[in-house]
Amino acid sequence: MRLPPLIYNSIGKFLVFAILETVCILLIINSSIVQKYRIMEGVRSFQSFFWEKSTEVKKYTSLYDSNRQLEEENTRLLKQNLLFRNYIVRTMGESKLEELSGQLKENAGDSSLTSYSFTLAKVVKNTLNSTHNYLIIDKGKRDGITEDLGVMTPSGVVGIVRGVGERFSYVHSFLNLRQSISAKIGNTESPGTLRWEGGSIYKAYLNEIPLNTEVSKGDTVYTSGNSSFFPSDIPVGKAISFSIDNGAHKKVEVELLQDFSNLDYVIVLRNEDKREIDSLSAIQPPEPKK
Amino acid sequence: MAWLKYIFGFIVILALQLLCCEFINLWPILYIAIIPIMVILLPSSVSTYAIMLCGFAIGLLTDALSDGVLGLNAACCTLVGACKNMITRPMRKYEGLSDEGGAESVEWRSGKLIALLAICYLLFFVPYVLIDGAGAAGVWYLVARIALNVVVNVIIAFLLVRLWIKRFF
Numbered sequence: 001m002r003l004p005p006l007i008y009n010s011i012g013k014f015l016v017f018a019i020l021e022t023v024c025i026l027l028i029i030n031s032s033i034v035q036k037y038r039i040m041e042g043v044r045s046f047q048s049f050f051w052e053k054s055t056e057v058k059k060y061t062s063l064y065d066s067n068r069q070l071e072e073e074n075t076r077l078l079k080q081n082l083l084f085r086n087y088i089v090r091t092m093g094e095s096k097l098e099e100l101s102g103q104l105k106e107n108a109g110d111s112s113l114t115s116y117s118f119t120l121a122k123v124v125k126n127t128l129n130s131t132h133n134y135l136i137i138d139k140g141k142r143d144g145i146t147e148d149l150g151v152m153t154p155s156g157v158v159g160i161v162r163g164v165g166e167r168f169s170y171v172h173s174f175l176n177l178r179q180s181i182s183a184k185i186g187n188t189e190s191p192g193t194l195r196w197e198g199g200s201i202y203k204a205y206l207n208e209i210p211l212n213t214e215v216s217k218g219d220t221v222y223t224s225g226n227s228s229f230f231p232s233d234i235p236v237g238k239a240i241s242f243s244i245d246n247g248a249h250k251k252v253e254v255e256l257l258q259d260f261s262n263l264d265y266v267i268v269l270r271n272e273d274k275r276e277i278d279s280l281s282a283i284q285p286p287e288p289k290k
Numbered sequence: 291m292a293w294l295k296y297i298f299g300f301i302v303i304l305a306l307q308l309l310c311c312e313f314i315n316l317w318p319i320l321y322i323a324i325i326p327i328m329v330i331l332l333p334s335s336v337s338t339y340a341i342m343l344c345g346f347a348i349g350l351l352t353d354a355l356s357d358g359v360l361g362l363n364a365a366c367c368t369l370v371g372a373c374k375n376m377i378t379r380p381m382r383k384y385e386g387l388s389d390e391g392g393a394e395s396v397e398w399r400s401g402k403l404i405a406l407l408a409i410c411y412l413l414f415f416v417p418y419v420l421i422d423g424a425g426a427a428g429v430w431y432l433v434a435r436i437a438l439n440v441v442v443n444v445i446i447a448f449l450l451v452r453l454w455i456k457r458f459f
Contacts, residue, residue: 013338013372020346020368027353027361028421035359035421 100267103154116231119143119268121151124168126263131198133173135159137266140167150229150269156236156258157181157194158266160229169268175201175260182226185239185252188213191224194236194254201260204237209250215242221254228274299455300328304352311356319435320442321422323414325352325363327447329370330410331455338375345371362421366414377409403451407444415439 029036059066100120121137139145141164149161151171159179163170172179175196183194183206192209206221219239225232237254245251271277303324310322329345336344349364381402398406419436 013342016339016342017368017372020342021365024346024349024361024365024368027350028359028365031360035362039421 100154100265115271115273117270117272119145119270121145121169121266121268123263123266126260127173128175128201128260131177133175133260134162135171135173135263135266137169137171137268138167139268140165140169142166144270145169145268146270148229148274150271151266152230152234152269153258153263153266156234156256157223157230158258158260158263161268171266173260174204174256174258181230181236182224183221183236184224185209185213185215185221186219191226192249192252194221202256203240204254204256206239206252206254207245207249209242209252211244211248211250213250215239215250215252217241221252228271228277230269231271296328296332300348303328304348304355307352308355311352311358319438321418321439322446323363323411323418323439323443324447324450325349326367326370326410326414326443327450327455329367329374330406330447331451332374334375334378338372341371341374342368343371345369359422362418365421366418369417370410370414373413374410377406381406400448400452404444404448407447407451408440411440411443411447412436415443 025039029039100118119139121139121143123135124138125134125136127133127135135151135158137151145161145164147161147164151158151161157174159171159173159176161169162172174181177196177198180193180195182191184191185206190210190213192206194204194206196204209215217239220235221237221239223230223232223234223236235257237256237258240253240255242250242252307322307324310324325348328348329341332341332344345367346364349367350361352358352363353360381398415436419432419439423432423435
């Protein structure tokens with residue numbers, strides 16, 4: 001492609017001008033030290049400007065590699081972070097288990113807990129808005145969790161393990177209409193059935209309390225220990241009021257001590273005697289000979 | 291014979307310039323520059339290449355014969371030569387003049403001639419003062435020096451053109 005004469009001419013003029021000026025500048029540099037110094041200073045500043053810009057361009061063009069390196073670094077740090085977090089959670093878990101089991105023993109008394117072993121679990125999921133609420137905890141088969149184990153905190157009963165996966169377990173929350181536990185009120189030994197009946201997550205009802213049992217407002221409700229899920233004498237709530245149910249039993253309105261909206265860690269209780277108790281319970285008395 | 295006039299005129303102007311460089315030291319910051327007149331008054335029919343080379347040669351000769359910085363006048367005259375046609379051609383076309391002929395600019399009206407001289411001397415003195423001053427003082431000193439040199443030299447050049455060159459050419 002041929003350039004238009006005007007452009008061709010302009011380029012030619014510019015080249016001649018540039019050559020003549022370069023000759024002049026070389027002459028000036030060679031004839032005067034001051035001018036040489038100043039001109040070289042100008043040239044150096046131009047060079048440094050050019051180098052700076054070229055470095056910026058190089059940096060910009062190498063952004064892809066930098067990004068890749070950063071990604072790798074980020075991934076490495078994430079892995080490291082996860083390892084540290086796991087380590088901290090494990091360490092925290094051990095101290096937390098000690099703390100929670102200490103509180104539990106304090107609340108229940110050592111004797112009722114001798115046959116129980118504890119496993120600390122973190123609550124992964126906790127539903128509250130259903131009538132059949134449940135929890136998912138981060139302990140499963142590989143941690144020795146099996147079905148029908150009690151789950152609680154030092155503040156009270158949480159639920160019972162109903163399904164076990166390899167790493168997680170499904171817990172029927174106490175806030176489930178199908179769930180009830182055996183409990184007693186105050187110092188009495190008459191057990192009743194503590195059941196959540198929907199509505200507020202802070203209230204439950206203790207049913208089937210014999211009429212002759214004295215009930216006062218503020219009486220503490222404890223686990224009875226009649227089931228093999230939970231040890232006896234674990235406080236679970238306080239009596240608010242009571243009513244007579246069908247003229248046969250007292251029905252006590254209980255304010256739960258356990259705040260289900262704030263569950264972080266729970267203890268899974270394994271009753272070491274449960275198998276023996278269950279096998280004995282399965283024995284049927286021989287039918288009388290006629 | 292026109293070129294002989296130019297050569298003679300150039301020799302006279304060069305001699306004047308050397309005399310100025312040698313004997314007229316009115317003020318250290320003031321430089322009486324007469325040689326750009328020869329570049330400015332070259333006919334527009336002369337190509338830019340030739341004017342640039344002419345400016346370079348005139349400047350270099352002045353530098354070589356005086357005790358200034360070698361190449362300084364040459365650099366400035368080359369710049370004036372490179373821009374001369376770009377400045378005078380639009381002015382000539384405005385007047386309806388062709389590119390042919392001699393140094394018609396000497397016939398121009400005073401205002402137009404002063405404008406041409408002012409632009410050319412500005413082009414001459416900006417690089418001259420910047421290189422000669424070479425960071426010796428601040429910006430305002432350089433601006434003042436350029437302004438002073440342009441004003442004084444335009445007056446001298448105008449008088450020179452009107453009183454002598456106009457008659458000579």
